[in-house]
Amino acid sequence: MPQLEISDLITEVDPHSGRRLPVRRAEVIEQLRESGDERAVRIVARLPADQDDVLDPHAVDRLLISVHTELQRLSEELRIGERLVDLLGPLFTAIRSTTGEPGPYRLVDVGCGLGYLVRRLATTNALGADVELVGVDLNAALVGEAERLARAEGLNCTFVHGNAFDLPEAATVYVSTGVLHHFRGSALTEFFQAQAASPAYAFCHFDIAPTPYAPLGAWIFHRARMRNRLGRHDGVASALRAHTDETLLRAAAQSGIRALLYEPRTMANPFCTTLRPVIGVRPHLEAPLRRALKRDARRLVGPEHLTGATR
Ligand SMILES: C[S@@+](CC[C@H](N)C(=O)[O-])C[C@H]1O[C@@H](n2cnc3c(N)ncnc32)[C@H](O)[C@@H]1O
Secondary structure, rough: OOOOOHHHHEEEOOOOOOOOOOEEHHHHHHHHOOOHHHHHHHHHOOOOOOOOOOOOOHHHHHHHHHHHHHHHHHHHHHHHHHHHHHHHHHHHHHHHHHOOOOEEEHHHHHHHOHHHHHHHHHHHHHOOOOOOEEEEEEEHHHHHHHHHHHOOOOOOEEEEEHHHHHOOOOEEEEEEOOOOOOOOHHHHHHHHHHHHHOOOOEEEEEEEOOOOOHHHHHHHHHHHHOOOOOHHHHHHHHHHHOHHHHHHHHHHHHHOOOEEOOOHHHOOOOOOOOEEEEEEEEEHHHHHHHHHHHHHHEEOOOOHHHHOOOO
């Protein structure tokens, strides 16, 4: 039975209107029970619901904000912001040199949650003043909290509630962290296709590397650093659901964009690897990106480097 994440099941929104839909607790419990996850069943059974068994949306929002606040700690400890800048800096250098356009360019963080990445980029101004920073999430409570935190610090960035692929203004580059494993099968291909079909020049999505140690590493980290039972459960479930290098490269390549993986399994120390990015660039950008990355360009591989058996 497939591993499920509780946070995927306890909220539902219409992806087009963004309207919140009611979620019945018994239906969530049934799905989790069918997947054989009795621990998750016990966590959901404790969530408050009304007389019609609809989960209390305010309690769910508070819970998800608290889980994502703990999740931010993971991003800080794994230095995801710095690692993203190590790649996005050269990527924007390549874009500036090939387009000849003065900007502004737009970075869109798909599924930004509490907006840690966008807020960090705004605080450090690491990508330059010509890059607008936009975080988008289908979850109104998370993106509302992201907006509140950014305003409290007077940061120059924007947060939008909705579908990242329905924005009125096109992105130059799409990014995300910890989002890819939520998309399975054809939904993963469609995720990349939406970006390839847009005017964007590139994407860069960080997600969990499925090393043999990832589930144990996730368990230790979440046990030690997270208090919330749902967060602990979903942290380990995410590691178990992580896509292989082959799945990501194949799905990204199907979109027609040049798909690349930075530090694939064959080049990384499995004890130290946590999240690694899949990158997509318009074909004319690959050479300038490699030049801008200098020595690190050797860590960037395409689907042609996969073995015949897994390609
Ligand atoms: C696990 S959370 C990741 C949050 C954040 N990136 C982090 O690292 O803390 C995944 C988020 O992606 C959002 N999401 C999924 N597809 C989306 C889309 N097409 N547009 C905007 N948000 C999306 C979901 O609402 C969910 O909040």
